[in-house]
Amino acid sequence: MNEKALALAMRHGALKARIDEQRRLLGQHVAPLESALARGDAALQGIDWLKQHPAAIVAAVAAVVVVRPKAAWRWAKRGFFVWRGWQAIRNKLLASS
Template identity: 30%
Template structure:
């Protein structure tokens, strides 16, 4: 084998080792974000559940509106503020 090919093979091997070390470091750093990602997953699951059970949620909302109008209006205000906050964050992200 020529010396150039040996040098190339050694360089390739060193690069592969370095890549493996960098990959391990990246995985280690990404572990810090695991709680954030699990929280986002829980929120996404909740939104999916709410979308699939919209008639039930509407019925509960109407019942609360009839039974306790002040509480319903208070929660409606909180929901509106939350919705506006969500829209602003969504615009910032995109």
């Protein structure tokens, strides 16, 4: 093997070793985020499940209304005001852009 090809092969091997070390370090740095991302994935799966089973939401709301109607009314009012506030903020942001 000529000297140029040998130098190129050695450089290639050194670069592969460097890449492997960088991947290992990246894996160590990302490990703490893995549990947080797993929780987020679980929450998204729960939301997807609720979207696929709207009857569960209806049953839960009906149960709360039957068991604690005053609390349900109070939370409904809060939800309405939060929703209206969000609508106002969104409209202002859309109008300014």
